[in-house]
Amino acid sequence: MLTLLHNATIVNEGRVFVGSVTIDGDKIAQVTEGHTQVPTTDPTAPRMAIVDAQGLLLLPGVIDTHVHFRDGGLGDNPAGTFESESRAALAGGVTSVVDMPNTNPPTVSLEALERKEAMAAATSAVNYGFMLGATNTNLDQLLSLPPERYAAIKLFLGSSTGNMLVDNAGVLDRLFAESRKLIVAHCEDERVIQANLHNFKLEYQGTPSEQASLHPKVRNTEACFLSTYHAVERARRYGTRLHIAHLSTATELSLLSNFDLGQKKITAEVTPNHLWFDDRDYAQLGNLIKCNPAIKSNDDRLALWAALEDGLIDTIATDHAPHPLEAKQRPYFDAPSGIPSIQHSLQMMLESAYATPLDEAERNAMLTLVVQKMCHNPAQLFGIEGRGYIRHGYKADLVLVAPRAETVTRQSLHYRCGWSPLEGQTFHTSISQVFVNGRPSSADDPGHGEPLRFGC
Numbered sequence: 001m002l003t004l005l006h007n008a009t010i011v012n013e014g015r016v017f018v019g020s021v022t023i024d025g026d027k028i029a030q031v032t033e034g035h036t037q038v039p040t041t042d043p044t045a046p047r048m049a050i051v052d053a054q055g056l057l058l059l060p061g062v063i064d065t066h067v068h069f070r071d072g073g074l075g076d077n078p079a080g081t082f083e084s085e086s087r088a089a090l091a092g093g094v095t096s097v098v099d100m101p102n103t104n105p106p107t108v109s110l111e112a113l114e115r116k117e118a119m120a121a122a123t124s125a126v127n128y129g130f131m132l133g134a135t136n137t138n139l140d141q142l143l144s145l146p147p148e149r150y151a152a153i154k155l156f157l158g159s160s161t162g163n164m165l166v167d168n169a170g171v172l173d174r175l176f177a178e179s180r181k182l183i184v185a186h187c188e189d190e191r192v193i194q195a196n197l198h199n200f201k202l203e204y205q206g207t208p209s210e211q212a213s214l215h216p217k218v219r220n221t222e223a224c225f226l227s228t229y230h231a232v233e234r235a236r237r238y239g240t241r242l243h244i245a246h247l248s249t250a251t252e253l254s255l256l257s258n259f260d261l262g263q264k265k266i267t268a269e270v271t272p273n274h275l276w277f278d279d280r281d282y283a284q285l286g287n288l289i290k291c292n293p294a295i296k297s298n299d300d301r302l303a304l305w306a307a308l309e310d311g312l313i314d315t316i317a318t319d320h321a322p323h324p325l326e327a328k329q330r331p332y333f334d335a336p337s338g339i340p341s342i343q344h345s346l347q348m349m350l351e352s353a354y355a356t357p358l359d360e361a362e363r364n365a366m367l368t369l370v371v372q373k374m375c376h377n378p379a380q381l382f383g384i385e386g387r388g389y390i391r392h393g394y395k396a397d398l399v400l401v402a403p404r405a406e407t408v409t410r411q412s413l414h415y416r417c418g419w420s421p422l423e424g425q426t427f428h429t430s431i432s433q434v435f436v437n438g439r440p441s442s443a444d445d446p447g448h449g450e451p452l453r454f455g456c
Contacts, residue, residue, distance in 0.1 A: 008053035061095025061397030066317035072103035073119035102131030125446030142247035158188025187227035250303035258311035354428035383455030406430035
């Protein structure tokens, strides 16, 4: 059966225009520009479902290339499962995800990858792919795997949840020299972090001053800049494709260029959380916004926004990382790092177009920027085939967004962990309808996602 999304405001490939999209099966069959009349029913024509999308934004489905769904494929996890977190993604207009390797067991081998693929095939509400993790000991196997099997190599240059720190210089040199895949790096200098952690624990652990506001001091600007500097230097030395995950400081931006994405070998990502929160928010939210790298100053936040608009930062991804609320309520040094955010990432970014008065040109520029960084660029950078754009022949992964206020409540959350630092926040937009592979889907009525296909 055909589906017609009629007279929507389409945001795609740098333009905002009124038009209609016809879906045939799981693909986009036609994109028509301009206002049109609702087609009259022809008894001899194929059946067509007509969705009146007048006044709604129509975007490509969001591709989130940095999620931690916590599911290694071996059983239950109190923080999240692929089923629960993919439903939350779907509720937020995210139609494709790339999951990180620091699960239990870690995704550092073909066997572990195949286990997660089977698990996702059975449970995922959205399309899925996986990164393989580098370790100090798995390089031979990692480099021998077919590069089209996985999205990228995840490299932890600073310890984080499910510690997979790679700190062997010889391993790093060989990885950067021989990798045929994009390397996605978590950049924080471990020596700086451990020295800061030691000193702050001596001073504050067990006292009333043991607060989450210490986090940007433990995982400080120096730790981020040093690690990113050395990663970029190594990538330039070997001509490696390197993607810096979750940038958090203004100083790191000096290491990046604003060439077109297709001309870059060194690229960067930012999360909605690092664009939304700053260190003033620790007073109210505490460990709920504790994440690695830390959320830092308002000056850093504003610099990240400017870099996103200038082209120094190429993609937006959530680093969605749920933890049970009980764990986040522990004292600062014992509480895990990570923020559940995928259900509201698109709305967080669309606030930039709707929260303050803008003229039509300014609003359209912001809308096209959000779609570029959340849909087009992730598909291009990771070589994701047939998705990320509203184009004839592409998979019909689409999101309709209504200009309607919506308040985040605990009851509205689909995360298994059941909480969000955004509870009580009212957005100016809401997700009206989501199509995954041509099927209208929702968190309460999901279809099945498909494996993403990656170019080398």
